[in-house]
Amino acid sequence: MGKVVLVTGVARRLGGRFVRRIQREPEVDRVIGVDAVRPEHHLGGADFVQADIRQSTIAKVLAEHAVDTVVHMDITGTALGTRGSRSTVKETNVIGTMQLLGACQKAPAVTRLVVKSSTSVYGSAPRDPAVFSENTPPKSLPSGGFAKDSVEVEGYVRGFARRRPDVAVSVLRFANILGPCADSPLADYFSLPVLPTVFGYDPRLQFVHEDDVMEVLRIACFEARRGTLNSGTFNIAGDGVLLLSQTARRLGRPTVPVLLPAVTWVGSALRSVGMTDFSPEQIRLLTHGRVVETTQMRETLGFQPKYTTADAFADFARSRAPGLIPPQSLARTVDRVADAVSGPRSEERT
Incomplete structure (x- = not known):
């Protein structure tokens, strides 16, 4: 008999894929x-x-189909289409996970659980370490939104792992997922004609391509390495980082720096007109950034991403409408402004 795999959240593009x-x-x-x-x-x-x-009907589904592998992908930051609200999303993320884990606990056939989580569990704060490892505690726990949901979800997953030590449990903390089919608040932000930024900040960002998401989920489900059964928590991100200013140049989109106290008002305005979910957690990310270490991803899972952070962003950028300004022209303009602000070059002064 082959494996029977149950995947949640299949109405979304990533789950369906x-x-x-x-x-x-x-x-x-x-x-x-x-x-x-x-x-x-x-x-x-x-x-x-x-x-x-x-x-509780999810328990009947597991029992009726004798499921042995569960891939929980129904953890997200936004409602699907026009359905639901922030409260509905939170209920699905947290209450839905609790129900699913309770069903898995009572299902003796279940031997493997893979959970799609997020590096947002580390938060984004001014005194964060340069790089987060899986064991680095956040300086400031997320106080709301999807990030807080992810923290709660991981807490319930750890409890399940203690109660069912016979089940191999993998938690994959994905950096921001990008690609031609990306559907997330950050993808919506990068699709704006003009990008609002926080004045005085140029955060470091990491991305993971949706193709790499598919492959690492497959590895977590089916490939054991060094007898570990791939159990544990793993950061998943492409190599390298991009500054927010670099992403804007590569998109050909101008930026509008906004003073930090006014950013929340801008975010509320964008949410009210339905342009993007510019949530407080996203504002913190676009202020302080976040970078994670991926050693365990390589050494324990044996996964090497095909796309770097820059590659993932480039593929995403190709799938979006061109910006207001050609990227090359924007880069030259920014360079000229930088030269004007910094004064004549040293060789010109001499």
């Missing part, structure tokens, strides 16, 4: 996609079960 991907695995006998709404995209030969993970 993963369902289609793992059907090609020879050891997989059956794939079951679960979501509260029917997906608009196809799921290949997978079975779709319309179920809300916030309800």
Whole structure:
């Protein structure tokens, strides 16, 4: 008998794509996609079960189909389309995870759990370390939004791992996911014609390409390395970093620096007109940035991303409408302004 894999959150593009991907695995006998709404995209030969993970019915789904591998991808920062609100998203993230873990605990057939988390659990603060490892505690815990949801979710997952030590549990903390099909608040931000930034700050950012997300999820599900069964918590990000100013240049989008006290007002205005979810946690990210270490990703999971942070961003940028200013012209303009501010070059003064 091959593996029976259940994937949550399949109505979203990323979840649907993963369902289609793992059907090609020879050891997989059956794939079951679960979501509260029917997906608009196809799921290949997978079975779709319309179920809300916030309800206890998810336990019946696990038992009825004798699921042995659970991939929990229904943890997100935004509502799907026009459905739901921030409270609905939080309930799905936190209450839904609690119900799913409770169902997994009672399902003896379950032997592997993979959870899609986020590097947002580290928060973004002015006194953060230059690089976060999986064991680095955050200087300031996230106080709300998706980041706080992710912290709570990981807490429940650790509790489950203690209660079911026979289950191999992997938590994948993804950096901001980008690519042609990226659907996230940060992708919406980068799609704005003009990018509001925090005056005086140029944060370091990391990205992971959606193709690499598919591959590392597959590895976490099916490939054991050095007898570890890939259990543990892993940071997942592409090599290198980009400054926010560099992303703006590569998009060809001008920036509008805003004083920090006024940023919250700008974020509320953008949310009110539905342009982007410019949440407080995103404002902190665009102020202080965040960079994580990925040694465990390579040494324990044995995963080497195909895309660097710069590559992932470049592929995302190609999928978006061109900016107001050609990137080359914008770069030259910024360089001229920088020269004017700094004064004549040293060789000119001599």
